Every structure is written in C-alpha cells, then in structure tokens.
Amino acid sequence: MKTILLVPTGESVGLTSACLGLIYALECQGIKAGFLKPFAQEAQSTTDRTTALYRHLFSNETVEPIAYAEVTRRLSHDENDELLEDAVRLHREIAKKHDLIIVEGLVPNNRDAFASELNADLAKALDAKVVIVSTADIRNPTETLEKIETQVRTFGGANNSRAAGVLFMRTKGLPESAAQVPVTLDPSLRLISDSTQFANQLQALNAHIGSENFPIIGLVPFSNTLSVPRMSDLASHIAAHWISEGEAKQRRVLHSSLIASNIEHELHKFVAGELIISASDRIDVLLASSLASSNGIPLAGLVLTEHHAPNENVLNFCQTAIKQGLPILHTPLSTFDTAEKLAKLSNEIPVDDTERAEQVTRFVSSHIDPEWITQLINGSYKPRLSPSAFRHELVQKSIAAKKRIVLPEGDEPRTVQAAAICQARGIAQCVLLAKPEVVVEVAKARGIELPHDLEIIDPDLIRDNYIEKMVELRKGKVNELQAREQLQDTVVLGTMMLALDQVDGLVSGAVHTTANTVRPAFQLIKTAPDYSLVSSVFFMLLPDEVYVYGDCAINPDPNAEQLAEIAIQSADSAKAFGIDPRIAMISYSTGTSGAGADVEKVAEATRIAQQRRPDLLIDGPLQYDAASVESVGRSKAPDSKVAGRANVFIFPDLNTGNTTYKAVQRSADVVSVGPMLQGLNKPVNDLSRGALVDDIVFTIALTAIQSEQQAAQ
Template sequence: MKTILLVPTGEGVGLTSACLGLIYALECQGVKAGFLKPFSQELTLGADRTSALFRHLTQSETVEPIPYATVTQQLNHDESDELLEEAVRLHRQIAKKHDLIIVEGLLPNNRDSFASELNTALAQALDAKVIIVSNADIRNPLCSAEKVESQLRHFGGSTGTRVSGVLFMRTKGLPEDSAQIPVTIDPALRLISDTNKFVSAIQQTHAHIGTDKLPVIGLVPFSNTLSVPRMSDLASHIQAEWINTGEAAQRRVLHSSLIASNIEHELHKFVAGELIISASDRIDVLLASSLASSNGIPLAGLVLTEHHAPNAQVIEFCQTAIKQGLPILHTPLSTFETAQSLASLSNEIPVDDTERAEQVTRFVSSHINEDWLTKLLNGSYQTRLSPSAFRHELVQKSIAARKRIVLPEGDEPRTVQAAAICQSRGIAQCILLAKPEAVIEVAKARGIELPHDLEVIDPDLIRENYVGKMVELRKGKINELQAREQLQDTVVLGTMMLALNQVDGLVSGAVHTTANTVRPAFQLIKTAPDYSLVSSVFFMLLPDEVYVYGDCAINPDPDAEQLAEIAIQSADSAKAFGIDPRIAMISYSTGTSGAGAEVEKVAEATRIAKERRPDLLIDGPLQYDAASVESVGKSKAPDSKVAGRANVFIFPDLNTGNTTYKAVQRSANVVSVGPMLQGLNKPVNDLSRGALVDDIVFTIALTAIQSEQQAG
C-alpha cells in the first residue's frame, strides 16, 4: 500500500487542484488511485468540496472528512491520538479498494495553528510519503524556496526521508502561452527548460531542493483562463439579483470592463467572455450589450449597478439578447464597489463547477513529471486501460499518425473550436469545408484563436472538380446533373475527397444525421476487402475500464455469419486502441441453458468467429451479467476464459445494442466515444448531434488512428 500526503505551504496554493491533477496523471498511467481528505477545515457542515469533485471526476467513492468542530474539540481535549486513529480508520476504508491513496493535508492558516503539527502526525500515522505543494514566482526563487523550507522542517529537513518531492502550483512569471489548456494529459506541455532554470536559481541558496532526493515534480503555471468564475458564481458575492439568468451556469468571466465614458469609446470592450459593468441608468450600455449578443458575440454577462433595475419596457427592447442567453444582474453596490468586490472573488473551484474542475485537473496533470510517476509506481502496480489512459493514448497515437481529416460541417462553432485544438496540438491536420469568412466570423464571436496553418476550403471553389470523378465512381447510377446536385452537400463533397485520397478520414454529424454521414461512405468508399459489411462500435468509458460495444448503430438484424464478422471487426478495433479483447457474444441465455432461434444464431456466430480467428478469446452465448460480473461468470460459465472478464460485448441485433448502450450511458453517466465505423475502406466517423467540443476532438483523434492502422 502506497500513500501520498500532499502538504501545502499555505492558503491559495491550489491544493485541491494538485490532488485532482495527481490522481488524473496516475489514471493516465493506468493506475486508479483512491482519495482521502481526513480533516475538514470548513466551518459549516455539508459535503466536502474536494471529495465531491473527486467523486464526480472519477466516478469513484470516498469517505467524508472528520468535521472541523470534531477536529478542534478533540485537539482541545488533548485527544490527538484518538483523532489520528479515526483518520487511519478512514484510510483503511479506502485501502480496501485501492493500492495507492492520495491524501489531502491541512492548510496552515491564521486560524488553525495546529495544521502543520497535525500534518506531520498524519504522515507518520499513515506511513505516507509527502509532497510539499507551494505556489512560486519565477522572479523570486529565494521566497519560493523558503516557503518549501518552512514545511520541510516539520519532516526532518534536508536529511529527512519522508518528503519525496515538491510541486509548484500557480507559478507566476512564466510566458503567457505556457498556460494553455490540454485536451488530455500531454507531456509535451511540461515546462522542462523553465523548471531546470528555476531549480538552478533555487539551488543557489537551497542546494537540496531539486535534487534526486527532493525533486521538483512539476511547475504548473498560473492560468487566468482556469481561474475564471461562471456568471452564476457572482450573484451572492456582489449582493445582486437576476434580471435574466440566461446561460449564467455556462458563461465564464474571462475579463471585466467598467463602462464609464461615452459608448462610442467603449465598443471595443464588447468581446466574447467580457463582463460588462455599468450604472443601471446607462441604457446605451444595455442596448450595446444586446446588439453584441445579436451579432453572435457571447459576452460573459452584464452587471448593472446602483439606482433601480431598468424598467420592463427597456428589458423588452433587449429580448433578442435575452433569448440568446445573456445573463443580466442588478446590484445596489456602486460601480467601483462592484469591481472591488469582484477582484476579491476566491480562486477556489466551486463544488458544482465540474467543467472547470475537469480542465484544471487535466492542466495540472500535464505538468507533472512522468519519470517521477514511473519511479513512484516502480512496476508494483498492475495497470489497466482506464478511461483517462484511453484518452491519453488516443491523443498521443493520433499526434504520431499526422493525418489529414476533413470536417464537412466547417462553420459549426463546436467543430471550428475542435479543429483549432487539433491543429494547434498536432492531433491532426484539419480541413474545414466552409466559406472562410464564415469560419472567421464564428471564431471572432466565440473568441477562438485560429491556427495559421488550419485549412479552410470554400466548397464552391472546388465542387466542380469532383463531378466527373463522382459519375465515374457511381457508374450507371448517377449522371453529371445528379452528381452536381449531390455535391452541394458538403458531407458528399468531403467523402469524395476521401475516396480520392486527398484526405485520410472524415468526421461529421454535429448537425447531420447518422444516415447523412454514412450513406455517402457506403456509396463512394465501400467495404474493405476482408469484410462484407460495415458495422460500428462505441468505446464505453466506465469508471474502471473501457468496454467496446458492437454493433449499436448500423445493422438491424445480422445473421450468424454477419454477427461473427462484427465480432472480429470489433476485436480488431479494440486491439488498435490498446485493449486486449475478451469477446462476449451476448444473448438472453448463457451456454446451453436456453433455446430458441436467437440463441442458436449467437451460438453459430460464436462458432464461426472462433473458426475464423482462433487467436481471439471469444465465448457465447453469454448473458450480460455472466459476461461482465466475475461472480456470476464463475457460477454460470465456470470453464469460460471470457465470462466475468469480458471487455468487448457483441449484441445480437441493433435493438439490443442501441438500447443497452444508451441505458448504460445515461443511467450510469458514462462517456461514450463513437460510433466508430468499421469495415470501410477508409475511416468515416459519425458524431452525436449533442457532441461536446472534447467529443469532436477525440473522434478526430480516433479517425486519424484508424487511418494509420488501415495504412499499416
């Protein structure tokens, strides 16, 4: 059992972010760490913030900390031993399910003089290795080192053996562009050169910090972008009431502006993510905000100060902005008081702001030294492909593949943002099919920075090039007039580019249906030589493991031969993405316990698949619980090498497959990546119309890897 205790040097160092980032970095190494916060420092009762965020981000359970009142009471009664015994009991509860536990220590502050002493005792009680977490300023290495030294003294100083590293958080003085938000953990973002320089500067006065014995395991930049609150976080802080709530829970305050002079001199402030603060009698500001919203500029929101809220007639005049979700607040504070109050807003992540928690977690993990993590694990953990590890591998493999992916929905805002991320991170060379001016307009309105090498192709300028070639590909089925008409659809145009090897893959579906995306592929790309049909898989990112579900999107009622082919395709897809396939052919009956045409079909499909691919672990018919739950598998199919351990599930028909994937996805809050089409000559992949930007990024990465696999 390994236990890592994170001990902060003071308040505001980003301790919660450090804990969650380290847990995510371990996930990406295939190790699922437990989390424990033994002692609460919250004065009010209720769910602990870090514990609640951990539960959401990892879909894992933890225990609630010992309440602050209990901690202080026991310490005041000289019952520190009893307090530590309770902390050990909580630790053992977590240890039942985990081999490695991350523990959040107490914050030294003006109120709790016992924090450092209790952290020292806790490290001994849990036999934990300690990571000191501190903030830093590149321009002041001496001050940064002294903060670390002040905590190091509690653990034996420079000669002690309990402290195993230092993590610098919220580091100031680094270049602005070092604070980019990664899609997943990316070792390329680590500031190796900056870290080495900073360590060298620290060692001028504190030679032991940054050595092999006390390494600096990460230098995490301060990021304005990740410290931004939502509009919904502001109201109580400035004693405000809502005039219009709108998208307050989604819109973030990237920066704020006081509007004091004539509106004509202030129009440059009305940009994406801006919080506009103005006196409530400035009707011109309200109208300018409304006009900006009508032009597609997503302002963070509007705060009207002093006086009374605008009357209903004025608000009625701004209905366009209100319909587009512009949050509007009114506060009795003055404009200056409002700005002052907002400047003191806490950097801590609110318990319900899970989107920001996810971004911060990825950001921190990307700056943690992977070599240090490897030494920490020291080959003593059996890794598995966790969801985080799957996403990490996905991105790294796609970067190595360097493929060109066409996106027919080129001016759709989520697609533009995903393309910009993929392009800037090297995940793929993206080609947007859209009018360049439309893409620029979307980027400007959404505050998206378009990489200089992102390709945007106007469909009108290239469409004619494909008419003759399309007629040739669909000989006897369409003429030039019909081809020209079909090529008005950018999905068809993109599919033609793929058919002619001008791109390596296609991703569509953010606004098109599955049929719109798939039909041109069937007609123009056709099936690969080894296969007679096209099927699909979803990668189901369960809390502990990634499952593969097939077929859940394409074939309504495959026969035994087709079902066997779907199983083989799905197994090969699993292998391509680092999953060692154990394939369960799902039915309503296990083994020979039931009878009927459907069971016989699955039994025959299992036989055919085993015959065609003796190298694969395949078993069936298996009921879902017999395939996935070890105890049930041992009971119902004791001799099976798949039962209870399956990670590839092949459903007997589309009705079963689609229903199961949706039930698991929605009821268990599971992220699903897909559907990924398999069996085509070239990769074409469909998106859900509710896809998030991250979903599109991962689908682009997945498509790039498919292309690389097919080329190999």
C-alpha cells in the first residue's frame, strides 16, 4: 500500500487541482488511485469540494471527511489520537479497493493554527510519503524557497525519507505560451528546461530542495484560461439578481470591461468571452450587447449596476439576444464596487463546475514528471488501459501518424474549433471544406484562433476537378450531370478526395446523418480486400477499463460468417488502439445451456472466427454477465479464457448492440467514442449530431490512427 499526502504551503495554492491532476496522471499510467480527504476544513459547507469533484471526474467512490466541527471539538478536548484513529479507519476503507491513495492535507491559515502539526501526525499515522504543494515565481526563488522550507521542516526536512518532492502550482514568470491548455494529457507541454533551471536556482540556496531525493515533480504554469468563472458564479458575489439567466452555466468570463464613455469609443470591447459592466441607465450598452449577441458574438454576459433594472419595453428590444442565451444580471452596487468585488472572486473551482475541473485536471497532469510516477509505483502495479490512458494514447499516436483529414462540415462551429485544436497540437493536418470568409467569421464570433497552416478549401473552386473521376469510379451508375449534382454535397466531395488519395481520412456527421456520411464511402471507397462487409465499433470508456462493442451501428442482422468477420475486424481495431483483445460472442445463452437458431448462429460464428484467427482469444456463446463479471464467468464457463475477462463484445444483431451500448452509455454515464467504421479501404468516421468539440477531436485522432494502421498492413 502506497499513500501520498499532499500538503499545501498556504491558502490559494491550487491544492484541489494538484490532487486531481496527480490522480489523472496516475490513471494515464494505468493506476486507479483512491482519494481521501480525512478532515474537512470548510466550516459551513455540507459538501467537500475535492471529494465531490473526484467522484465525478473519476467515477469512483470515496468516504466523506470528518466534519470541521468534529475536528475542532476533538482537538480542543485533547483527543488527537482518537481523531487520527478515525482518519486511519477512513484510509483503510479506501485501501480495500486501491493499492495507492492520494490524501489531501489541511491548509495552514490564520484560523486553523493546528493544520501543520496535524498534517505531520497524519503522515505518520498513514505511513505516507509527503508532496509539498506550493505556488512559485521563477523570478524570485528565495521567496519560493522560504515557503517550502517552512512547511517541509514539519516533516523532518527535505532530506527526510518521508519527503517525496514538491509540486509547484500557479507558477508565475513563465512565457505565456506555457499556459496553453491541452485537449488531453500531453507530456510535451512539460517545462523540462524551466524546471531544471529553477531546481538549480533553489539548490544554490538549499542543496536538498530540487535534488534527486526531493525533486520538483511538476512546474504548473498559471493559466488565465483555467481561472475563469462562469456567469452563474458571479451573482451571489455581487448581490445581483437575474434579469435573464440564459446560458449562465456555460458562458465563461475570460475578461471584463467597464463601459463608461460614449458607446462608439467602446465597441471594440464587445468580443467573445467579455463581461460587460455598465450602469443600468446606459440603454445604449444594453442594446449594443444585444446586437453583438445577435451577430454571433458570444459575450460572457452583461452586469447592470445601480439604479433600477431596465423596463420591459427596453428588454423587448433585446429578445433575440435573450433567446440566444445572453446572461444579464442587475446589482444595486455601484459600477466601481462591482468591478472591485469581481476582481476578488476566488480562483477555486466550484463543486458543480465539472467542465473546468476536467480541463484543470488535464492541464496539471500534463506538467507532472512521468519518471517520478514510474519510480513511485516501482513496478508493483499491473498496467491496464484506463479511459484516461486510452485518450492519451489516441492523441499521441495520431500526432506520430501525421495524417491529413478532411472535414466536409467545414463551417460548423464545433468542427472549426476541433480543427483548430488538432492543427495547433499536431493531431492531424485538417482540411475544412467551406468558404474561407465564412470560417473566419465563425472563428471571430467564437474567439477561436485559427492556426496559420490550417487548410480551408472553397468547394466551389475544386468541385469540377472531380466530375470526370467520379463518373469513372461509378461507371454505369452516374453520368456527368448526376456527378456534378452529387458533388454539391461536401461529404461526397470529401469522399472523392479520399478515394483519390488526396487526404488520408474523413470525419463528418456533426450536422449530417449517418447515412449521409456512410453512403458515399460505400459507393466510392468500398471494402478492404480481406473483408466482405463494413461494420462499426464503439470504444466504451468505463470507469476502470475500455471495452469495445461491435457492431452497434451498421449491420441489422449479420449471418454467422458475417458475425465472425465483425469479431475479427473488432479485435484488430482493439489491437490498433492498445487493447489486448479478449472477444466474447454475446448471446442470451452461455455455452450449450440454451438452444435455438439465434444461439446456433453465434456458436457457428465463434467456430468460424476461431478457425480463421487462432491467434485470438475468442469464446461464445456467452451471456453478457458471464463475459464481463468474473464470478459469473467462473460459474457459467469455468474453462473459458474469456469469460469474466472479456473486453471486446460482439453482439448478434444491430438491435441488441445498439440497445446495449445506449443503455450502458446513458444509465452508467459512460463516454463512448464512435462509431468507428471498420472494413473500408480507407477510414471514414461518423459523428453524433450532439458531438462535443472534444468528441470531434478524438474522432479525428482515431481516423488518423486508422489510416496509419492501414498503411502499415
């Protein structure tokens, strides 16, 4: 059992972010870490922030901390030992299911003089290694060092065997480019040279700090982007009420502006993510905000101060913006007091702001030294492909592949943002099919920075180049006139680019149906030489492992030979993404316990698949619980190498597969990546029309990897 206690040097060092980031970094190395906060420190709150965010982000259970009132009561009655015994009891609860536990220590502050001493006692009670969490300013190593020395002295100094290292959070003095936010864990963001240089500066003052025995395990830059509150976080802080709440829980305040002078001199402030603050009698400001929103500029929101809220007649003029979700607040405070209070808003992540928590967690983990983690675990853990590790591998493999992916829905806002991310991070060379001026307008309205090397191709300028080739590819099925008409559809145009090897893959579906995306691929790309059909898989990102489900999107009722082919395709797809496949052929019956045409089909498909690919672990028929639950598998199929351990599930028909994947996805709140099409000559992938930007990024990455795999065969 390994326990890591994170101890802060003071308030506002980002302790919650440090805990979550370290847990995520461990996940990406295949370690499901437990989390424990033994002692609550928020007197009024009924919900502990870090505990709640851990439960949501990692879909993992933990125990509630001992209430602050109980902690202070025990300490005042000289019951320190009893308090620590309770902490050990909570620790043992977590230890039942985890080999490594991250523990959040108490924050030293003016109110809780006992915090440092109790942290030291806790480290001994839990036999924990200690990581000091501190802010840093690389321009002032002396000040930074003093904070660390004060805290680490409590644990016997930096050369003590219990001291494991220091994690610097919210580091100032680094170049602005260091604060970029990754879409997933990206070790290339680590500031290795800065960290080494800073360690040398610290060691010149104290030989132990930053040394091999007490290393800097991470240098995390301060990021304005990740310190941004939502509009919904502002209301109580400035004693305001909602005129229109709109999208207050989605819109974030990237920066704010006081509007004081004539409106014509202030119009440059009306940009994406801006919080506009103005006196409520400035009707021109309200109307300008409304017009900006109507023009597609997503302002963070509007705060009206002093006087009375605008009357109904004025608000009626703003209905378009209000319907588009523009949040509007009114506060009786003066404009100056409002701005002053907002400047003092806490940087801590609210319990319900899980989107920001996810981004911060990824950002922090990207700056943690993986070699430190390797030494920490010391080979005592069996690696597994966790969802975090899967997403990490997805991005890293696609960066290595360097593929060109066409996006036919080139002016769709989510697609534009995903393309910009992929281009900037090197995930793929993206090609947007759209009018360049329209893409630029979409990007400007949404505050998206378009990389200079992002390709935007006007379909009208290239369409005629593909008419003759399309007639040739579909000889006898379309003439020149029909080809010209079909190429008006950018999905068809993009598929032709893929067919002619001008791009390596295609991703569509944010606004098109699956049929719109897949039909041109069937007609122009066709199946790979070794396959007779096209099928699909979903990667199901369960809390502890990634499962592969096939086929849940394409084939309504495959026969035994087709089902065997789907199993082989799915196994190869699993391998391509780092999953060692154990394939279960799913039925309503396990082994020979049931009979009927459906069971016989699955049994025959299993036999064919085993014969064609003796290198694969394939078993069936298996019921779902016999395939996935170890105790059930041992009971129903004791001799099976797959039962109870399956990670690739092949469903007998589309009805079963689609129903199961959606039931698991929705009822267990599981992220599913896909459907990924398999069996085509070249990779084409479909998106859900409700896809988020991250979903599109991961699908682009997945498509790039497919292309690389096909090229290697």
